[in-house]
Structure formats: C-alpha cells, structure tokens
Amino acid sequence: RVQELQSTELSGWKGGDLKSMGDLLLEDSFKILGAKDPRYLFLFKDCVLITKKKEAEGVFSFKESIAMNDITLKEQVDNDFLKWSLLIGKGGESFTVVAKDIEQRDRWIREVKRCIVYSTPGLTDMQKEAFLHKLPSLKHDVEHIDRIWKRAHKKSKKAAKRTESVRILHNADCEPDTFSINSEISETFSV
Numbered sequence: 001r002v003q004e005l006q007s008t009e010l011s012g013w014k015g016g017d018l019k020s021m022g023d024l025l026l027e028d029s030f031k032i033l034g035a036k037d038p039r040y041l042f043l044f045k046d047c048v049l050i051t052k053k054k055e056a057e058g059v060f061s062f063k064e065s066i067a068m069n070d071i072t073l074k075e076q077v078d079n080d081f082l083k084w085s086l087l088i089g090k091g092g093e094s095f096t097v098v099a100k101d102i103e104q105r106d107r108w109i110r111e112v113k114r115c116i117v118y119s120t121p122g123l124t125d126m127q128k129e130a131f132l133h134k135l136p137s138l139k140h141d142v143e144h145i146d147r148i149w150k151r152a153h154k155k156s157k158k159a160a161k162r163t164e165s166v167r168i169l170h171n172a173d174c175e176p177d178t179f180s181i182n183s184e185i186s187e188t189f190s191v
Contacts, residue, residue: 005042005060010051012062022046025111028104029053033083033096039063041097043108045115048086050095064095068119073112084109 006018018024022045032039032050040060042049047067051060072087077096082105087094099105117128 009059010062011054011057011059013049014062015065018044020046021049025115026108028108030100031098033098041108043111043115046119048112066095068115069121071112071116073109073116075109081105086112 002018002024005024006013010018024042024044026043027041029038029040035052037052040051040053042051045068047065048071049062050064050066051062053060066086066088070089070092072089074085074087077083077085080098081102082099083096084099084105085094085096097108099108114132117132120128123131
C-alpha cells in the first residue's frame with residue numbers, strides 16, 4: 001500500500017521514501033477544524049501525514065507531515081469527546097481533528113499513543129511496553145464516559161457533552177490538568 005501511495009496516489013510530497021516512515025498503521029478521513037474540505041490522515045509508525053483527497057483526480061494532495069517525536073497529543077478538545085488535537089512541537093501549529101464516531105477516535109488515539117511512546121528515546125522495548133500497559137485502558141475510559149453521558153442525559157434533554165477523558169501529552173510543557181509522557185516515563189523508569 002505504501003509503495004502504491006507514493007508512486008501514484010500522493011501529489012506534492014517531497015519528503016523522500018515513505019517506507020522510511022515505518023509501517024502504515026491507519027488511514028482515514030477526518031474533519032480538521034479550519035479546513036474547508038475533509039482531510040485524509042495516514043498514520044505511520046514515525047509520522048502522521050495530513051492530505052486532502054482530490055476525488056476527481058484520484059490522488060491525495062500532501063498538506064503536512066508531523067514526526068512522532070514532535071507530536072503532542074491532546075485527547076479531548078473543547079469538552080467534545082469526538083475532538084482531539086495534534087500539536088507540533090512547543091507552541092507550534094495544531095490540528096484539531098473531529099472523528100466520525102467514538103470507535104474511530106479510540107482506534108486513532110490508541111495507535112498515536114503507541115507511536116509516541118515508541119518514538120521516545122532512551123527506553124528499551126520492554127520499558128515502552130510496560131509504560132503502555134500502565135496507561136488506563138481505552139475500554140475503561142469509554143465505559144466510564146458512557147456512565148457520565150447517561151447520567152447527564154437523564155438530567156437534561158439537551159445533548160450532554162462528554163467531559164472526562166485521560167489526556168496524554170508527549171510534551172513537557174503541559175497544561176495543568178494533563179500529564180507528559182516524557183515526565184511520566186522518567187518517573188517510572190528513572191530515565
């Protein structure tokens with residue numbers, strides 16, 4: 001799939017061989033806030049490619065590439081459980097992604113977390129796996145949020161917003177109510 005993508009389906013890409021980005025783990029269409037048209041995201045082991053699908057030409061137009069070691073992941077934006085954000089570096093550009101449903105969001109969050117942890121230098125694979133197992137499970141998070149949703153929905157006829165989630169960031173400059181993968185790993189493994 002990666003060879004096909006690079007040779008015939010991806011226009012405007014100047015970043016070299018896509019195979020050097022690692023395995024292609026996920027690909028899907030999302031609404032990106034601020035973008036007029038939907039964006040098609042490709043999650044590789046080492047980066048995320050953001051593209052725009054040109055239906056008439058049958059190609060993806062390259063828009064942005066973000067290296068995993070430069071990504072900060074915010075799992076929830078504006079108290080909307082379907083919105084999540086990819087931030088580039090410290091204080092850089094951010095892309096707020098709106099998932100179609102919870103399953104799509106959870107699948108992407110889980111894989112982005114895994115890629116971020118695996119891009120963290122200075123840890124063995126065993127330490128990275130141990131850290132991933134230490135993170136709260138998405139299944140538990142979804143069940144917990146569903147209970148909150150049902151309680152809120154009973155109290156109000158309006159569409160309640162899901163207000164709790166675990167937030168994982170890969171950046172040391174975190175908001176007060178989040179935590180950093182780097183600092184959490186350092187505490188866990190004394191890196």
